Amino acid sequence: MLKDLTDLVSLTGLGLLLMLPLSNPLTSMIMFLSLSRFIPYKERQAQVRQATLYVFMIMIVTFFGGHLIMQSFGISIPGMRIAGGLIVAFIGFTMLFPSSNTDLPEAQKTNETAMASANVPNIAFVPLAMPGTAGPGTIAMIVSVAATINGSDTKEYADWVLMVSPVIVFALLALLFWLCLSSAEKIVKFIGHNGVEAISRIMGFLLVCMAVQFVINGVQEIVTPTTAAPAAAF
Numbered sequence: 001m002l003k004d005l006t007d008l009v010s011l012t013g014l015g016l017l018l019m020l021p022l023s024n025p026l027t028s029m030i031m032f033l034s035l036s037r038f039i040p041y042k043e044r045q046a047q048v049r050q051a052t053l054y055v056f057m058i059m060i061v062t063f064f065g066g067h068l069i070m071q072s073f074g075i076s077i078p079g080m081r082i083a084g085g086l087i088v089a090f091i092g093f094t095m096l097f098p099s100s101n102t103d104l105p106e107a108q109k110t111n112e113t114a115m116a117s118a119n120v121p122n123i124a125f126v127p128l129a130m131p132g133t134a135g136p137g138t139i140a141m142i143v144s145v146a147a148t149i150n151g152s153d154t155k156e157y158a159d160w161v162l163m164v165s166p167v168i169v170f171a172l173l174a175l176l177f178w179l180c181l182s183s184a185e186k187i188v189k190f191i192g193h194n195g196v197e198a199i200s201r202i203m204g205f206l207l208v209c210m211a212v213q214f215v216i217n218g219v220q221e222i223v224t225p226t227t228a229a230p231a232a233a234f
Contacts, residue, residue: 004158008165011157015145015169022141023055023173027203028132029180032123033188034095034200039120041185047124048181054129056174062134062142063166070143077140078221084136085214088207091127095204133177136214142166 028051036044061069070076149162188196 004161007157007161008168011161011165012168012172015165016172018141018145019138019169019173020176022135022137023133023177025133025173025177025180027207028128028177029184029187030199030203031091031095031132031207032128032181033184033196034098034203035121035123035127036184037193037196039123043120045182047122047128048178050122050124051128051133051181052174052178054125055133055177056170058130058134059138059142059170059173060167062139063146063170066139066143067146077143078218080139081136081214081218081221084131085211085218087127087131087211088135088214089211092204092207092209092211095200096208097204098200128181133173 032048036047039047070080145166191199
């Protein structure tokens with residue numbers, strides 16, 4: 001039993017090290033700061049909770065049924081990478097070249113915000129949860145890990161350890177995601193709206209670069225499928 005608990009802690013730590021760079025909650029936090037500027041406070045908090053639940057559920061469903069779902073719909077990892085890249089590129093261009101609404105006087109923006117408060121956009125699922133945190137790289141990594149667990153290289157671990165450790169990893173990632181997004185208001189107060197605007201432009205450019213890399217990786221996996229790795233960066 002002690003060995004199983006040690007293995008659980010070890011696999012959980014390894015899972016966090018593998019997943020954290022891919023999920024990168026800080027990216028979602030900057031995206032949230034940019035896209036939620038005109039969303040009322042209570043609605044923002046509600047969407048943060050929704051996005052946290054979505055992140056956890058996407059990871060759980062991907063781990064236990066991702067391979068079957070992708071097979072059922074004929075979706076390949078390269079196809080998922082390219083599609084995710086196109087979505088990320090659209091979001092990046094939106095952040096890099098915001099609408100003219102951001103240039104309106106503050107009083108006019110406040111009035112428009114109040115008028116639109118009854119029909120605010122919901123950004124919890126897209127883009128915060130997917131592809132912001134549970135993006136193509138994260139999903140590809142989870143599918144790869146699930147396939148490895150079903151193989152013969154993990155028989156040294158107890159079955160319950162192999163099933164529980166990913167769930168703990170996903171829960172911890174969702175918790176970190178929630179903490180980052182919940183702290184967004186404090187960051188806004190610290191750096192100001194102009195700082196958020198500057199960071200948003202920089203983040204938009206980086207997202208476009210990431211999107212191009214998504215597409216490049218997807219094309220490379222199609223051209224050279226024998227050398228492509230499911231858990232490649234992005």
